[in-house]
Amino acid sequence: MTFAQPRSFSQAWKATDHYFRQTLRDQQVVGGALLFLEKGKVIGHSYVGMADLAPPRAVDAQTIFHWASITKTFTAIALMQLRDRGRLSLDDPLTKYLPELRRVHNPFGSMDDLTLKMALSHSAGFRDPTWPWGGDQPWHPFEPTEWSQLVAMFPYTEILVAPGTRFSYSNPAIIFLGQIIAQLSGDPFEVYMDKNVLKPLGMYHSYYDTTPYHLLRYRANNYTVRDGQPHANGIDFDTGITASNGGLNAPLDDMVKYLNFLTGQPTEYEILKRASLEELWQVQHPIEEVEGVRSSVALSFFVEAFDGMEVIGHTGTQKAFYSFFYVHPTSGTACLGITNTDGDGTDPEQLRRDISHYVFQHLFRLYS
Known part of the structure; x- marks a missing residue:
């Protein structure tokens, strides 16, 4: 089945961008990003706020975020x-x-x-x-x-x-x-992952645990809001023996390469047979239904079903980084989102759910 980009996408993305920016502002989020991909291309992106406040660095495509439990899908x-x-x-x-x-x-x-x-x-x-x-x-x-x-x-x-x-x-x-x-x-x-997954995908600025010196200028900090002011939690932290469940750091550009692989775009090297990747997406157990979205667990990935559609993805939570990605392999589309703030006046888990569900209803549904 061939999908063409809906004529209404530009309008839908304009509304999504406004919603994302306003929501982060209302929740006192220091910085975040939201991207939407189709057939290997980023067709919508919002870079909001700051990756670091001191020295000040705005979020952009090269910003290296911590992806927490999204690491599990790589494992x-x-x-x-x-x-x-x-x-x-x-x-x-x-x-x-x-x-x-x-x-x-x-x-x-x-x-x-x-x-x-x-x-x-x-x-x-x-x-x-x-x-x-x-x-x-x-x-x-x-x-x-x-x-x-x-x-x-x-x-x-x-x-x-x-x-x-x-x-x-x-x-x-x-x-x-x-x-x-x-x-x-x-x-x-970490060495196996670098040799067999990250480098073959072209994710050359991605790594586990502490940041190499030459990449420090791209690394995002994370913040906890106390008494109305954001306090930095520090750029690096050692995930130790838990690297396989939450140790990945990667720039947005590199994560786009990962999502392109998941949606079936050609790669220079075969990372994994397509049938084996799709085996990881087979539902194993139901979880719950929230706000009209029915969640199930597959093999490390999660399946979210709504309005006759299914998307596959994962979320991540560590320190004050809150992230998600979802792919719709049939249409070759995907989304990626992350924020770097928690604390007073914020509810980052609900914020993540609200943003991802908004994307489900206003962007993915265009391809149903």
């Missing part, structure tokens, strides 16, 4: 690369590669019953937070820095939901997949 692609190369099966038990997990208490049965596929679909039953102990002091690490720290707590960890029965979001589950990628590839996780 899923890497895992499927190894699957396609015959290195693993999604039905393999996690304990085949990480026997340490047998120390976790599973009131529902054996830990050998938990598979890679369950971890990918957030249905293995692990808790949500990576490290629910501490973190309330400024001298605490932002995240655990070593695998041994997680392993030490396995005897104090339990499975909370019967594995494979329903959605239960889990950051540790994706960390385990990152460990498996490193183990099977022989490379540290």
Whole structure:
């Protein structure tokens, strides 16, 4: 099926741009961006406010944001690369590669019953937070820095939901997949991702964790509003052992390359077979319906259904960065959004939902 850009797109984008700018202003957001793509081209973009206040730098296409849990979709692609190369099966038990997990208490049965596929679909039953102990002091690490720290707590960890029965979001589950990628590839996780995903996609200014010196001038800060004033939280923070579930930093230009890959635009190198990518988009468990949008979990990706359409994507939340992306592969369209502020007078999670739902109704629906 061939889609042509609707004649009404320019009007719809003009309204969307106004809505986005006004909403960020009302919520005291320091900076943000919203992009809409069609068949490999950015056909609408809004760069709003500041990436950093001191020294002042406006948001633009080169601004490097932190993408938090959107990282998980990259990890899923890497895992499927190894699957396609015959290195693993999604039905393999996690304990085949990480026997340490047998120390976790599973009131529902054996830990050998938990598979890679369950971890990918957030249905293995692990808790949500990576490290629910501490973190309330400024001298605490932002995240655990070593695998041994997680392993030490396995005897104090339990499975909370019967594995494979329903959605239960889990950051540790994706960390385990990152460990498996490193183990099977022989490379540290970040090195494997750079060699096999980021560079082949042409994402040359993207990286995990702390910012290389030559890219510092592009890096966005993030802010918490207190008593009406934004306070910087700092440009860099170490995601440690959790890099596979939330460590990616990338400029908007590089994220456009990722979305183009997801929507089926040609790439110089084959990153992943199209059938394997689409396998990641198959619904595994329902989640909820909010404001007429029905959410389901696939394999690391999420499927949002509304008005007879389905888009595929993910959100990200870390520090004061709040992000989302969605793709509609049938029409080759995609959207990308991010803000860098939380605190007094702001509700960044509702703001993200409002903006993404606005895009669903006013932009994606043009292609239905």
